Amino acid sequence: MMPAATTIFPVILTVSEADQRLSGRDKVKALSRLARSALMKSCEKSGLHLNSFPKNQKGVPLPVGGVHWSVTHKSDMVGGVASTSPVGMDLETIRPVSDALLAKVASEDEWKLVGGNRQNNFFRFWTAKEAVLKAVGKGMAGLSRCRVAAIADDTYMTLTYDETRWPVAHYWFDDHVAALTARHFSVSWIRY
Numbered sequence: 001m002m003p004a005a006t007t008i009f010p011v012i013l014t015v016s017e018a019d020q021r022l023s024g025r026d027k028v029k030a031l032s033r034l035a036r037s038a039l040m041k042s043c044e045k046s047g048l049h050l051n052s053f054p055k056n057q058k059g060v061p062l063p064v065g066g067v068h069w070s071v072t073h074k075s076d077m078v079g080g081v082a083s084t085s086p087v088g089m090d091l092e093t094i095r096p097v098s099d100a101l102l103a104k105v106a107s108e109d110e111w112k113l114v115g116g117n118r119q120n121n122f123f124r125f126w127t128a129k130e131a132v133l134k135a136v137g138k139g140m141a142g143l144s145r146c147r148v149a150a151i152a153d154d155t156y157m158t159l160t161y162d163e164t165r166w167p168v169a170h171y172w173f174d175d176h177v178a179a180l181t182a183r184h185f186s187v188s189w190i191r192y
């Protein structure tokens with residue numbers, strides 16, 4: 001029998017105009033800091049505690065006291081999430097992409113699952129795969145082992161990484177889409 005689904009609270013924050021104007025290292029630092037603020041808000045909502053954000057030599061976030069975490073930062077939005085099981089979150093701004101990227105994100109078999117316009121679906125696939133690759137701690141190196149297995153509707157799909165199934169939830173807002181994955185969960189998106 002499946003365990004009862006735990007509610008996960010991914011938090012999305014808007015980057016201030018002043019921080020958006022930064023460049024180089026200053027911007028990376030500001031976005032990273034804000035993503036950790038989102039993560040702390042996720043902790044508060046979930047009743048979880050994190051007092052440090054350690055990563056391994058490859059930059060993969062390490063759990064602290066059984067609390068797993070994931071962050072994502074784009075130039076105008078950031079996100080953070082904490083969970084008692086491995087978790088991955090990704091966020092993208094929807095924009096036109098090249099045919100080469102359409103082919104990179106998914107195989108013909110995976111594209112057949114979704115139908116419709118590939119441009120419109122590109123960032124669903126992209127963010128879903130990024131979220132799973134973060135949850136398994138592989139990053140881009142694991143891309144060829146991560147596949148779209150089934151699509152339920154606009155907000156839920158299932159991916160596999162090798163033989164393991166990862167449900168993914170999407171949240172659409174303005175011209176952005178965010179993806180969240182964990183092994184078994186219900187989701188409550190929070191945007192400030």
Ligand SMILES: CC(C)(COP(=O)(O)OP(=O)(O)OC[C@H]1O[C@@H](n2cnc3c(N)ncnc32)[C@H](O)[C@@H]1OP(=O)(O)O)[C@@H](O)C(=O)NCCC(=O)NCCS
Nearest residue numbers: 032059060061071072073090105126129134137138139140
């Ligand atoms: C690094 C990667 C995990 C995500 O990168 P990204 O989408 O550019 O960046 P995001 O802002 O969403 O996420 C960055 C966070 O991911 C985390 N991260 C980095 N490497 C990671 C890894 N191997 N596993 C899990 N999490 C990782 C870090 O916490 C980082 O934030 P921090 O530096 O503030 O701690 C990786 O997938 C990558 O290099 N992607 C490049 C884009 C691409 O080609 N994607 C193809 C998808 S189809």
